[in-house]
Amino acid sequence: MKHVYLDNAATTSVRPEVIEEMINVLRNDYGNPSSTYAIGRHAKALVENARKIIAKQFNVSSSEIIFTSCGTEGNNWILRSAVKDLGIKRIITTKLEHHAVLNTVKQLNAEFGVELVFLDILPTSEIDYAQLEELLKDESKPTLVTLMHVNNEVGTELDLKRVASLCEAHSALFHCDTVQSIGKTRIDLAETPIDFIVASAHKFHGPKGIGFAFIRKKNVLKPVMFGGEQEKGLRAGTEGVHQVVGMAKALEMAYDLLEEEKAHISSIKEYCKDRLLEVYPDVCFNGNNVGFYNILNVLLPLSEEKAAMMLFQLDMKGIAVSRGSACQSGSQKPSHVLSQFLCAEDLKKPSLRLSFGHENTKEDIDILIDVLKTI
Structure with a gap:
């Protein structure tokens, strides 16, 4: 059958070339990237090269790419830190979002009293862009808009540039769950003023258990996990070098x-x-x-x-x-x-x-x- x-x-599925790359790292590059001796420095170089490969695909600085375990972690971290550390008092979203976003904003509402505003959904499954624009005109509260790029159930695609421009015009932050679109369509973050995006490697023929977040430089988030100084102090824990390298290879191939x-x-x-x-x-x-x-x-x-x-x-x-x-x-x-x-x-x-x-x-x-x- x-x-x-x-x-x-x-x-x-994981591409054969990605598996080969990961096996090579597992066999030969077992050093801890935080160690200062040669095999540690080599492992660190692999991690940083992977970061550059990923950043290049989105036309951003490698310093704006932070490795995570998955999109769920990235979404939780960004949304929670935006409320706790960036002073966000109002979140505009929809009830179409993945539960990694939907359940997180509900939790933030329960914990911090942040105002939640859900956009109307048209019969076509699209958001009401006019309603979003009207809501953003009220600039009395620090606001974050969180909308997914491609809906994971029905495939409805958000007009990224339109939403990003609206948010920028009204001084609102824009977080976009791009888990379904990364590796499947091009996103130029130098042209499109999105503040945060997230990705999971297993959605673009990479390994499970690894992802990344893009954090635009102007937004200074704080960690939700504490320990070592990995990932510029934003995500503690020894990096899985083989996973990071595999993700970069998968993303590079996806766009090639x-x-x-x-x-x-x-x-x-x-x-x-x-x-x-x-x-x-x-x-x-x-x-x-x-x-x-x-x-x-x-x-x-x-x-x-x-x-x-x-x-x-x-x-x-x-x-x-x-x-x-x-x-x-x-x-x-x-x-x-x-x-x-x-x-x-x-x-x-x-x-x-x-x-x-x-x-x-x-x-x-x-x-x-x-x-x-x-x-």
């Missing part, structure tokens, strides 16, 4: 191959839409009409009884898909994202998130369709 992986928004792989993935997505429409003429695609090129959220015209067994049957046939965020896919509750713009009747119908990668083929889609026909 061939296994078909269509859940690349949850995680991705971006145009070629984007074209391939886009064609797979369009082929999947066409095949679904053949089988289900009444199928709907959740979100707006465009959506990010590797994510397709499908509302299938199936009964609740059939829907209940659908994921199980797909899994039994070796097909990996999800109902939504991998962090919540075991829950029986309706998706917190879809709940914001679908009607109650549509929420009862099964929605599948299909997310594609460069390794997917049309044969994968044909296998998926053949199984769906039997449900």
Whole structure:
């Protein structure tokens, strides 16, 4: 039985070249980067070279890249420090955000009384930009806007430059959860005045357990963990050199191959839409009409009884898909994202998130369709 992986928004396979790079470091570069003797200095050089490789992709200084364990850590650190150390009193966000942001801002509201303002969501799953602009005109409270670049469930893409310009014009900080878009689209941070972004390597064919945050120089955050002076004193703990090197290699390859792989993935997505429409003429695609090129959220015209067994049957046939965020896919509750713009009747119908990668083929889609026909 061939296994078909269509859940690349949850995680991705590690590229063979990245594995090779990491194994080489594990075998030969075991020094502690904080040590002053030769093998320690060499390990430190590998870490700093990786930092430069990453910074180059976004047109920023390497001093603005801080290594973390993942996007969740980066989001928690930035949002918490913004409230505690930068004096943020109001956070503008949406109920579409990943729980790494949504649950964090709710916790900050409970702990510090920071005001939370949730933007309205249009039927297209997009934010109300006019409402955001109107809210930002009130500059009486220090404000941070936190909005994700690409929604991890439906693929709706934020107009980064528009939001960044609005925030800059009204002296608000802009934090963007870019976990789903890093390595899949170019972001020039010299041109776009975003204050903070975060990334997880496992979303762009790198290793799990490593990520990074971009902190614009003007924003002086403080650590949430204390210990050594690693990462300029902002994140204590001995660096995982092999993970850092693997992440840099994965990101470099992602951008070197971006145009070629984007074209391939886009064609797979369009082929999947066409095949679904053949089988289900009444199928709907959740979100707006465009959506990010590797994510397709499908509302299938199936009964609740059939829907209940659908994921199980797909899994039994070796097909990996999800109902939504991998962090919540075991829950029986309706998706917190879809709940914001679908009607109650549509929420009862099964929605599948299909997310594609460069390794997917049309044969994968044909296998998926053949199984769906039997449900």
